[in-house]
Amino acid sequence: MEADTGTGDQITVDQIIQDAFSRKKQIKPLTKVDILDLDELREFQGRKRKEFESYLKRNRLDLRxxxxxxxxxxxxxxxxxxxSxxxxxxxxxxxxIPLWIRYIDSEIKAKCINHARNLLDRAVTTLPRVDKLWYKYLILExxxxxxxxxxxxxxxxxxxxPGSGxxxxxxEFEIRQEMWENVRDVYSRYVRAHPFAKVWSKWIQFEKTNGNTDTVRKVYSLALDTLVSYESVLGKTADTYTDDLITLILSYADWEAANQEYERCSVLFKISLEKWPNNALLMDGSMNFEKKFGKASTINEAIVHGRKRKYEESLMTEPRNFELWMLYIDLIEKYFPDQMVDVFERAITTARPTDQKVKSFEWRKYIYVCIRYLTYMELELNEVNKCREFYQRLVNEIIPHKYFTFSKIWIMYGKFEVRHGDISSVRRILGRAIGMCPKNKIFKGYIELEIKLKEFDRVRTLFEKYLVFNPSNSKVWxxxxxxxxxxxxxxxxxxxxxxxxxxYSVSLSKESKVQIIERFINFETDAGGYDNARKLYRQFLxxxxxxxxxxxxxxxxxxxxxxNAQSAKMQEATADLEDLDEIEFEPTIENLRAARKIYEEALVYYKRLDDKKNRMLIFEAYQQFENNFGSTEDQEGVKARMPTRISKIIQEQGVEREYIDYIFPDDTKPSISSTSKLLQLAKKWKKDQEN
Known part of the structure; x- marks a missing residue:
């Protein structure tokens, strides 16, 4: 069939299928042969046998x-x-196998039982691992x-x-025959061949149905002893085996509890938890038993074990949950103090952050766990050498000083050596910290230590290094x-x-210099350098x-x-006195004049800049000063010069805005130069009148 490549109709699937069926060859049915007499039968049998024999000569291995x-x-x-x-x-x-099965079935159908039995015996001897042949033999018998x-x-x-089947x-055969002792004998051999918990469970179930309490308890005890011994042989490959064993233990405990043998049940849980202290199923079973049948003390113990297990499970999935680590450590410290070191070591090993380049929040929490371990070893265990080893491990292996460090660890390490009298090690440790990863806290801690030791030359050297490291820190200066x-x-x-x-020497910020100059002024004042302080105030301004x-x-x-004059008089007055604190300075008119001079200088400065706001602040401070220390005339004089507040309206981008303005009386008074010129004109007029 050729496809139409022109513009005709497209060939469909139905057309293709119809064409295929039309070309299909018709198969002629086989001719049915009717056999009418014995000769035809023998001829047919001979022909068929000849066909089978000729085919099998060519395909001898075709067992079908x-x-x-x-x-x-x-x-x-x-x-x-x-x-044949x-x-x-x-x-x-x-x-x-199908050949054996068809052979045996043919003998059974022909009622040749002995032939079938002989065949089955041959079959199971030839193929002893084929269950189907055994079942065939057993069903026959x-x-x-x-x-x-x-x-x-x-x-x-x-x-x-063979297998469990x-x-x-x-x-099942022996149970059908009600031969109970034979069943027990079979089970005893069964558990030796297949030492698994599910096999023991079948035996236990049989004893619960057909035995008594003693036989059930005996089988349970034998099962646990056998399975535990097999577990020790299997080793690390026995995880699933152990789970089945724990299930059997729980079944035993439930059975004892059902028989009101609470003491036996409690002992069973206790022994099991000693062997598998971290097994979740055992802990849950023990907790449920204690809640139902236990005393207050045992209930509390079960709850504690339950909490411990939950913490451990959570930490397996979240090893860097440091809040959970702290809760877990608190629990261990209170109820399992002998496990504290192991728990701390596990926390240090498993919870260490993976990011070695960023000082993240995880790292800070991790260091707090390390600090708690250090304090526990030193204060609770008094293990000085182990504590020193862990400090060395922290600073040498754990903390990546190339990217960041923790000043607290260095300082704690130094104080630890101070407490144990090794001052040279302290200086070596803190000197190494400053050399590897200098930080403000390390400098401060080292300086405080040397001050306590009264090694002031070392303190000066440390301050100089500190200023080289951080010259813009005003606090250091x-x-x-x-x-x-x-x-x-x-x-x-x-x-x-x-x-x-x-x-030109130090690049401090303006705020830092303000702090320094304020402290400098206080220093000069305390030292009696008042002129230096006044110069500093000019620098301050x-x-x-x-x-x-x-x-x-x-x-x-x-x-x-x-x-200066007052200071000289005070020094002369105190020359003969031992207690200089008894002399107190009392301001005089000279000090009032000096203060007023500064106020007037400030007013002139702000008047020149037309800075009315700051000028107003100076006037208010000036007035308060005169009210406190000045005479009535001085107070009235300043009051007369106080500005008047007025409200004004200004337009900004088409919007009216009200603001406060100040009018100063000093600005409206005629100046001295204009008054002198008016007097000169008056004198000239008078002279002209006389002439």
Whole structure:
């Protein structure tokens, strides 16, 4: 059939199928032959035998054809020839099971029982591992009522240690015969051949049905002893085996509890938990038993074991859940103190974070677990050497100092060695920390340690290294200067303060310099360097952009500190006194004038900049100052100069906005130069009038 490649109709699937059926060859049916007499029958039999023989000469290994040949002979009622064909086929292949089955069935159908029995005996001898042949033999003998022969066949079969099916069939046979002792004997051999919990469970179930309490308990005890001994032989490959054993133990415990043998049940759980302390099924079973039949103490113990198991299961799936680790450690410390070291070691090993380059929150929590381990070893166990070894393990192996470190560990390590009197090791440890991974906390801890040891030269060296490491930290400069101040070395302290404020030497932020200069002013004031403090205030004003607060602070400083002359008088007055604290400075008119001078200078500065807001702040502080320390006339003078507040409206982008403006009386008064010019004009006019 050719496809139409032109523009005609497209060929469909139905057309293809119809064409295929139209071309299909018709198979002629076989001719039915009717056999009318004995000669025709013999001719037919000879022809068929000749066909079978000729085919088998070509395909001798076609056992299906041998079976067809034998069936043909059986249909011709010629058992002698059929046996001959079967025997010839067995010589070709004696392992072909269907051949044996068809041979045996043919003998049984022909009621040749002895022939069938002989065949079955040959079959199970030739193929002893083929269960189907054994079952065929057993069914034949049992159907004939030969129970002794069946029993002997089962015994012969089971001596080969076959699968569970053979043993179960033997037991079912003995149960049908109600031979209970024989059943027990079979079970005793069955469990030796197949030492598994499910086999023992079958025996136990039999005893529960046909035995008594003593026999059931005896089988349970024998089962547990046997299975435990086999488990020790199997070793690490016995996980499934152990689970089945635990199931059997739970079954035993439930049975004892059902028989009200609570003491036996409790002892059974106790012994089992000693052997398998972390088994979840045992713990659950023990907890449920104690809840039902136990005492308050045993119930609490069961609950604790249950919590312990749940924590352990959760930590297996979440090894870096550090909150759970802490709860678990608390539980172990309270109820299982002998396991504390093992638990800590497991936590250190399994919970270590995998990311070695980022100081994550996991790392911080992990270090807290390590710290708890260190404190436990030192304080609870008093294991100094082990604690030192774990410190070394932390700083040498666990913490990746190349990317980050933990100052707390270094400082704790140093303090640990201090407590045990090894000062040289402390300096070596903290010096190594500064060299490998310098951090502010490590410097501070090392400096505090050397201060306590009164090694001030070492402290100065550490401060210098600290400033090289972090020169922009104002706290370091202040602490260094305060150290020198406490050591009564004012020149060194003054030099440190001065060096920190130099722009070309240290790149401190504006806020840091403000902190330093405030502390510098306090230092100069305490040291009696009032002129230096006044110079610093000028520097302070310049640093803060002439802030109103600094102006006010400067004015109050002028009022509260003595001038040079006052300072000299105070020194002369205190020359003969031992207690210098008895002399107190009392401000005088000179201090008032100095303070007013600063206020006036600030007003002039802000007036020049037209900064009305800060100018108003200065006036308010000035007025409060005069109210506190000035006379009535001075107070009235400042009050008369206070600005007036007025509200004004301004338009910004088409929107009216109200704001507060200030009008200063000082701005409306005629200046001195304009008054002098008016007087000159008046004098000239008067002179002209006289002329």
């Amino acid at each position: 054809q041998w079976i067809r040949y034998a069936i043909f002979e059986i249909e011709q009622h010629d058992m002698r020839r059929a046996r 064909v079967f025997e010839r086929a067995l010589l070709v292949d004696s392992t072909f 049992e159907s004939l009522g030969n129970n002794d022969i069946v029993r002997s066949l089962f015994a012969k079969w089971c001596s080969l240690e 053979a043993w179960d069939s033997f037991i 202040i602490d260094y200067a305060e150290l020198e101040e406490n050591l009564d070395d004012e020149e060194r302290a003054r030099m440190i303060y001065d060096l920190s404020l130099r722009d 310049d640093l803060t952009g002439y802030s109103a607060k600094v102006w006010i602070s400067y004015a109050m400083y002028e009022y509260s500190t003595p001038t």
